[in-house]
Amino acid sequence: MTASALRKPAPKPPLLEVSGLSKSYGTQVGCRDISFAVRPGEVLGIVGESGSGKSTLLACLSGRLQPDSGSISYDMKDRGPVDILTLSEHERRRLARTDWGIVHQNPRDGLRLDVSAGGNIGERPMALGARHYGDIRSDAQDWLKKVEIDLSRTDDKPRTFSGGMQQRLQIARNLVTRPRLVFMDEPTGGLDVSVQARLLDLLRGLVRELGVAAIIVTHDLAVVRLLADRLMVMQRGRVIEEGLTDQVLDDPHHPYTQLLVSSVLQV
Amino acid sequence: MTIRLHAKGLTKTFTLHTQGGIVLPVFDDVELTVKAGECVCLHGPSGAGKSTLLRSLYANYKPDAGQILVKHLGQTVDLLAAEPWEVVEIRRSTIGYVSQFLRVIPRVGALDVVAEPAIANGMPVDEAKARARTLLTRLRIPERLWSLAPATFSGGEQQRVNIARGFIVDYPILLLDEPTASLDAANRATVVDLIDEAKIRGTAVVGIFHDKEVRNAVADRLFEVGKAAVPSSSGKSDLQMSAGAMVE
Amino acid sequence: MTTTAAQVHKEDGYNFAYLDEQTKRMIRRSLLKALSIPGYQVPFGGREMPLAYGWGTGGIQVTASVIGPDDVLKVIDQGADDTTNAVSIRRFFQTVCDVSVTESTAEATVVQTRHRVPETPLKEGQVLVYQVPRPEPLSRMEPRETETRKMHAYAEYGAMQVTLYEDVAHFGRIAKTYDYPAIVNGRHLMSPSPIPKFDNPKMENNPAIQLFGAGREKRIYAVPPYTSVRSLDFDDHPFEVQTWKGSCALCGSTTSYLDEMITDDRGSRMFVCSDTDFCNTRQAEAASAPDDKAAGEDA
Numbered sequence A: 001m002t003a004s005a006l007r008k009p010a011p012k013p014p015l016l017e018v019s020g021l022s023k024s025y026g027t028q029v030g031c032r033d034i035s036f037a038v039r040p041g042e043v044l045g046i047v048g049e050s051g052s053g054k055s056t057l058l059a060c061l062s063g064r065l066q067p068d069s070g071s072i073s074y075d076m077k078d079r080g081p082v083d084i085l086t087l088s089e090h091e092r093r094r095l096a097r098t099d100w101g102i103v104h105q106n107p108r109d110g111l112r113l114d115v116s117a118g119g120n121i122g123e124r125p126m127a128l129g130a131r132h133y134g135d136i137r138s139d140a141q142d143w144l145k146k147v148e149i150d151l152s153r154t155d156d157k158p159r160t161f162s163g164g165m166q167q168r169l170q171i172a173r174n175l176v177t178r179p180r181l182v183f184m185d186e187p188t189g190g191l192d193v194s195v196q197a198r199l200l201d202l203l204r205g206l207v208r209e210l211g212v213a214a215i216i217v218t219h220d221l222a223v224v225r226l227l228a229d230r231l232m233v234m235q236r237g238r239v240i241e242e243g244l245t246d247q248v249l250d251d252p253h254h255p256y257t258q259l260l261v262s263s264v265l266q267v
Numbered sequence B: 001m002t003i004r005l006h007a008k009g010l011t012k013t014f015t016l017h018t019q020g021g022i023v024l025p026v027f028d029d030v031e032l033t034v035k036a037g038e039c040v041c042l043h044g045p046s047g048a049g050k051s052t053l054l055r056s057l058y059a060n061y062k063p064d065a066g067q068i069l070v071k072h073l074g075q076t077v078d079l080l081a082a083e084p085w086e087v088v089e090i091r092r093s094t095i096g097y098v099s100q101f102l103r104v105i106p107r108v109g110a111l112d113v114v115a116e117p118a119i120a121n122g123m124p125v126d127e128a129k130a131r132a133r134t135l136l137t138r139l140r141i142p143e144r145l146w147s148l149a150p151a152t153f154s155g156g157e158q159q160r161v162n163i164a165r166g167f168i169v170d171y172p173i174l175l176l177d178e179p180t181a182s183l184d185a186a187n188r189a190t191v192v193d194l195i196d197e198a199k200i201r202g203t204a205v206v207g208i209f210h211d212k213e214v215r216n217a218v219a220d221r222l223f224e225v226g227k228a229a230v231p232s233s234s235g236k237s238d239l240q241m242s243a244g245a246m247v248e
Numbered sequence C: 001m002t003t004t005a006a007q008v009h010k011e012d013g014y015n016f017a018y019l020d021e022q023t024k025r026m027i028r029r030s031l032l033k034a035l036s037i038p039g040y041q042v043p044f045g046g047r048e049m050p051l052a053y054g055w056g057t058g059g060i061q062v063t064a065s066v067i068g069p070d071d072v073l074k075v076i077d078q079g080a081d082d083t084t085n086a087v088s089i090r091r092f093f094q095t096v097c098d099v100s101v102t103e104s105t106a107e108a109t110v111v112q113t114r115h116r117v118p119e120t121p122l123k124e125g126q127v128l129v130y131q132v133p134r135p136e137p138l139s140r141m142e143p144r145e146t147e148t149r150k151m152h153a154y155a156e157y158g159a160m161q162v163t164l165y166e167d168v169a170h171f172g173r174i175a176k177t178y179d180y181p182a183i184v185n186g187r188h189l190m191s192p193s194p195i196p197k198f199d200n201p202k203m204e205n206n207p208a209i210q211l212f213g214a215g216r217e218k219r220i221y222a223v224p225p226y227t228s229v230r231s232l233d234f235d236d237h238p239f240e241v242q243t244w245k246g247s248c249a250l251c252g253s254t255t256s257y258l259d260e261m262i263t264d265d266r267g268s269r270m271f272v273c274s275d276t277d278f279c280n281t282r283q284a285e286a287a288s289a290p291d292d293k294a295a296g297e298d299a
Helices: A054-061 A089-098 A117-127 A134-146 A163-175 A193-210 A221-227 A244-250 A257-262 B050-057 B085-095 B111-118 B123-137 B155-167 B183-200 B212-218 C007-010 C021-036 C058-067 C084-095 C145-153 C156-173 C197-203 C274-286
Strands: A016-025 A028-038 A043-045 A067-078 A080-083 A100-103 A181-185 A213-218 A230-235 A238-244 B003-016 B024-036 B040-044 B067-073 B075-076 B095-098 B174-177 B204-208 B223-224 B242-245 C073-076 C108-115 C126-130 C182-184 C188-190 C209-214 C219-223 C230-231 C258-263 C269-271
Touching: A016 A054, A016 C084, A028 A054, A028 A067, A028 A238, A028 C126, A043 A054, A054 A181, A054 A213, A080 B123, A089 C073, A100 A163, A117 A134, A117 A163, A117 C156, A134 A163, A134 A257, A134 B174, A134 C156, A163 A193, A163 A230, A181 A257, A193 A221, A213 A221, A221 A244, A221 A257, A230 A257, A230 C021, A238 A244, A238 B085, A257 B223, A257 C269, B003 B050, B024 B050, B024 B204, B050 B204, B067 C188, B085 B095, B085 B155, B095 B155, B123 B155, B183 B204, B183 B212, B204 C269, B223 C269, C021 C058, C021 C209, C021 C219, C021 C269, C058 C108, C058 C126, C058 C209, C058 C219, C073 C084, C073 C258, C073 C274, C188 C219, C197 C230, C269 C274
Parallel strands: A043 A213, A043 A230, A100 A181, A181 A213, B040 B204, B040 B223, B095 B174, B174 B204, C073 C108, C108 C126, C126 C209
Antiparallel strands: A016 A028, A016 A067, A067 A080, A230 A238, B003 B024, B003 B067, B067 B075, B223 B242, C182 C188, C182 C230, C209 C219, C258 C269
């Protein structure tokens, strides 16, 4: 065993590759010079307190915000790596509702509250041309089962659901088209702790079962501990530490990360 | 016999920025070689840095310098230089790690907790579950508990679930952090058997065994960690200065 | 005073057909654009009309822009020539441009309509002008117009299909019976105005020019002659039109759209054609050919 014998296994090509991404609001820095890659099936956590730039970064990545500079390359199904900033709005919107999923912190932003649970899940398939009611409905019910929503609620409006159920419905609505990349913004924010645990476990199972890659923005270290393979810690718009989740959380090097980790209450 | 794990030049210090930037050296220029079928026991007083070294071998801690060379899928890889996704793959199929405490996953039953690493490593679900059942039986976890989430189990039961989870995949390298700490004599014996079986399969084992009986039963040699004593008021109880030395 | 209509509007200072020529040119340009992109909603500079919004101001402006001195105008409201809206709009155009008017669909060159397509098939050269209260079919699902415009631009019509899904989920069938959304020319989603879905198939491949005017929303759209108009549906819940068990109590038609009439305060009722011209024509034909027993009894 010598260093000369070292050979790295061929890496899987990245699904998403970000380089030099910056976005500021006037003189206010949103995020600065962010570079990273996400491989198929990999779950990346982004942590940091409010104002650290993580939400700005997520908005840029998911095409909701135009960055000032940098590139975001996505390995599209039919055409290989493409800088999504060069895509037309039409292509980007199509990508966002087929190969991507976006789970918002507030279910109001991600659900149609006046449309039944089944209709919410059926929207993406219908947008892609599904025209058989029976198939759309049974597909929707499969997903309701997967996210543990009782089938008797299929025709109920999410307005009548609890926060945890709304969040699970939002996940089903996104995953029904089998996206390869899901963006999640504080998916457990605003939920009771017991509800959070259930949601996290569900997400964890789905991510593994479907092999979907995910980028999860949160300030909750327990969330990333459970879900993320890899972690980026952000402060004042910059990534200050990154690595395997357990490495960063168990052996943090940067002063801010140490503070973050030591600030978590132990139970 | 082939060398499965070769750590060299390992150096680790902790810098505690939250406590005035104290720098705590743990070990310096450690070299450790473990062959297939060999069990090396990390040895030294409490707080000598045994756990830190073991965690470093799993890339859970990041040493400041050095290499950890492992054979992964027929190739030699430096664990410390590997990309995070490579480390994930190496951990999935090459290096197993049994920690002192089970990190419980809410709502997942014990049987599934145990079977999970095998399924992740590509074993068919039925086979993985059958194997999990065998291990749980051997470790005397009553069948009525199998479907329950281990969060409510006793410390000893959780530890045995953790051991079963660590042994379900035939990892070429296995790291054990006090696997028998809270076990009774019968279960200790089972763990010793499991380690022996792994060694016969050719697994390279590195462990911390406080129990003398267990240590004598499984360890082929001791690897002395951290001879000098150092204040351990830092909150990290395992922090220690000084290097490890090879002891036969 | 005894003067002709033409003299009246000259003396009163009205331009022909009320709108000034510049406005008509502007609207005609919008109409040409609308015809070029079937189903696409073209914004236009809608004018204040001497009529409240909701009474057909959009349709009137379109009619005023296309009508000429030789045209023959028919105006219907819910299929009838003699209801308030139809009578007042017809009188308006008689006043401001002195064109001939008719109740006969076959004789008319321009038909302005509210809520119906005439039963008598239209011919090439005829223009059908619809009054549209809400031109945006997506507005129920998506209130932001910036967004609905993008949805049209990129043909993202999944949300519209969701409304049909909701109907089937709650009622076991597509419950929408009027203003039934349709795809024009395989491209743009269009509100056909609040006509019964019974009339949707008549829009398909129609030889006449179909123009739509929305006065409050200031939008114009169009279906050129012989253009496909496909009503949305599901493979397993196909689009179908209303049917009635009986026939028209007046003319005996079994193929027209029937209105239910309450005839007294004891709940007696009958079903008659909603299209008065169609019904009257059939009754007249039956009367002139007494051997033909197709005509119904007069109630």
